[in-house]
Amino acid sequence: xxxxxxxxxxxxxxxxxxxxxxxxxxxxxxxxxxxxxxxxxxxxxxxxxxxxxxxxxxxxxxxxxxxxxxxxxxxxxxxxxxxxxxxxxxxxxxxxxxxxxxxxxxxxxxxxxxxxxxxxxxxxxxxxxxxxxxxxxxxxxxxxxxxxxxxxxxxxxxxxxxxxxxxxxxxxxxxxxxxxxxxxxxxxxxxxxxxxxxxxxxxxxxxxxxxxxxxxxxxxxxxxxxxxxxxxxxxxxxxxxxxxxxxxxxxxxxxxxxxxxxxxxxxxxxxxxxxxxxxxxxxxxxxxxxxxxxxxxxxxxxxxxxxxxxx
Numbered sequence: 001x002x003x004x005x006x007x008x009x010x011x012x013x014x015x016x017x018x019x020x021x022x023x024x025x026x027x028x029x030x031x032x033x034x035x036x037x038x039x040x041x042x043x044x045x046x047x048x049x050x051x052x053x054x055x056x057x058x059x060x061x062x063x064x065x066x067x068x069x070x071x072x073x074x075x076x077x078x079x080x081x082x083x084x085x086x087x088x089x090x091x092x093x094x095x096x097x098x099x100x101x102x103x104x105x106x107x108x109x110x111x112x113x114x115x116x117x118x119x120x121x122x123x124x125x126x127x128x129x130x131x132x133x134x135x136x137x138x139x140x141x142x143x144x145x146x147x148x149x150x151x152x153x154x155x156x157x158x159x160x161x162x163x164x165x166x167x168x169x170x171x172x173x174x175x176x177x178x179x180x181x182x183x184x185x186x187x188x189x190x191x192x193x194x195x196x197x198x199x200x201x202x203x204x205x206x207x208x209x210x211x212x213x214x215x216x217x218x219x220x221x222x223x224x225x226x227x228x229x230x231x232x233x234x235x236x237x238x239x240x241x242x243x244x245x246x247x248x249x250x251x252x253x254x255x256x257x258x259x260x261x262x263x264x265x266x267x268x269x270x271x272x273x274x275x276x277x278x279x280x281x282x283x284x285x286x287x288x289x290x291x292x293x294x295x296x297x298x299x300x301x302x303x304x305x306x307x308x309x310x311x
Contacts, residue, residue, distance in 0.1 A: 027063045027065045027113075027115035028113070028115065029101050029102075029103065029112075029113060029114060029115055030112070030113045031103075031105065031106060031107070031110055031111070031112045031113075032110055032111050032112075033106070033107035033109065033110045034069070034107075034109050034110050034111060035109070036071060036108070036109040039073070039108070040071035040072060040073045040108065040109065041073055041278055041282060042073050042278070042279060042282060043070075043071065043072050043073050043137065043148050043149040043275075044070065044071050044149060045068060045069075045070045045082075045135060045136075045137050045149040045150060045151045046068060046069050046070070046151060046152075047066060047067070047068055047135070047151045047152055047154065048067040048068060048069055048111070049066075049067045050064060050065065050066045050067065050154055051064070051065040052064070052156065054154045054155065054156070055155060055156065055157060056156060056157065057156070057157050057158075057159050058118060058131065058156045058157065058158055058159065059118075059158070059159050059160050060118055060119055060122040060160055061118070061119065062117075062118050063115050063116065063117045063118070064084075064115070064116040064118065064133075064156070065113060065114070065115055065116075066084070066113070066114045066115075066116060066135060066154070067111065067112075067113055067114075068082065068111065068112045068113075068114060068135060068151060069110070069111050070082075070105070070109070070110060070111075070112065070137065070149070071108070071109045072105070072108045072109070072137075072149075073275050073278060073279075074271040074272070074274055074275035074278075075105075075107075075108035076267075076268050076271050077104070077105075077106060078104040078106075079104065079139055079140055079268065080104060080105045080137055080138065080139055080140070080148070081102045081103070081104055081105065081137070081138050081140065082102060082105070082112055082114055082135055082136070082137055082138075083095050083096075083101075083102045083114075083135070083136060083138065084096065084114065084116040084133045084134070084135050084136075085133060085134060085135075085136055086121055086124075086127050086128070086131070086132065086133050087127075087128045087132060087179065088124075088126040088127055088128055089126055089127075089128050089175065092182075094121075094124055094126065094127065096116055096117050096118070096119075096120050096121055097120055098115075098116075098117055101114065101115050101116075101117075104140070105137075114135060116133065118131075122160075122162060125162065127165075128175075129158065129161050129162075129165035129166050130155060130156075130157070130158065130161075130166065131155070131156045131157075131158045131161075132153050132154065132155045132156070133153070133154055133156075134150050134151050134152065134153045134154065135150065135151040136149070136150045136151075137149035137150070146190075146257075146260075147186075150290065152290075173301065176297060176301075177230075177297065177298065177301045177305075178234060179294075180293075180294035180295070180297040180298050180301075181227060181230045181231050181234055181294075181298055182231070183290070183291065183294045184223070184227045184291055184294040184295050184298065185227045185228070185230075185231040187291045188220065188223070188224050188227055188228075188291075189228075189250070189253060189254070190257065191213075191216065191276070191279070191280065192213075192217075192254070193253070193254045193257035193258055194257065194261070194272070194273070194276040195209055195210075195213040195276065195280070196254070196258055197257060197258040197260075197261035197262065197273075198261065198272070198273035198276055198277075200258065200261075200262070201261060201262055201269055201273070202269075202270065202273055205273055205277070208277060209273070209276070209277055209280070212277055212280035212281045213280055215280075215281075216280045216281075219283070223295050226295070226298060226299065226302070227295065227298060228250075230298055230302065231250070232246050232247070232250070233246075235249045235250075261273075
């Protein structure tokens with residue numbers, strides 16, 4: 001199963017803010033373990049079906065049911081949740097805020113029926129239309145969460161979109177560029193942050209981690225430089241030309257990831273680092289899936305638009 005994991009960092013106090021859960025009708029969350037022939041080397045999350053089916057009609061009162069199959073590398077009980085996210089106009093994403101529908105996963109391999117109410121999504125004027133969503137697997141770290149796997153994107157036909165939601169957007173390519181830069185940068189930067197955090201906490205892991213990281217870095221150096229430059233230019237533009245603030249954005253991300261690893265319980269941190277080592281050693285990584293698509297779009301966009309033009 002091809003993983004399409006992206007490493008988006010989520011602040012649970014914001015993106016996943018708890019709201020009153022709409023009535024889910026007949027849709028009920030469920031999880032069932034499945035037998036696996038061997039432990040997963042990489043974490044995967046795949047959509048098997050949805051109700052309504054992909055491309056089907058939805059209304060504000062609709063609760064979408066999604067059937068997923070997942071396999072988790074280095075599974076730690078009660079540390080992972082699944083939630084649906086909807087892209088927003090500013091290049092981030094938001095969820096329905098239904099905390100009762102996102103209990104922690106109990107098995108390393110299993111299937112889940114996820115219920116996604118749309119009421120709060122319709123009420124959020126930042127949500128991008130036409131309506132689309134993806135499911136993300138989040139590893140909980142206190143009040144913070146780190147995305148460790150994502151499903152493919154599902155699109156639906158909203159019969160009653162909010163006024164003006166479907167108005168033509170002349171800046172579509174620039175929005176997609178911003179989304180692609182963020183998605184690729186989160187994935188690539190997370191591996192660098194995990195490497196630094198792991199060798200700082202577990203000195204005995206430094207030799208194998210350094211060998212694996214250097215080989216991984218060598219394979220992806222050109223892409224890392226491209227995405228880092230694009231991300232810096234975007235952050236600089238958003239901070240009105242202040243290079244210091246753009247640099248601080250990257251530093252804050254790295255510091256938060258490294259500090260989070262240092263504060264984790266030792267067994268959970270060890271599991272994280274062992275998983276990072278396996279991911280770095282695996283040549284069939286996420287740049288072959290969704291992350292690769294992000295990188296290719298950035299290359300094509302930058303070929304047409306010189307640095308500094310994307311806002």
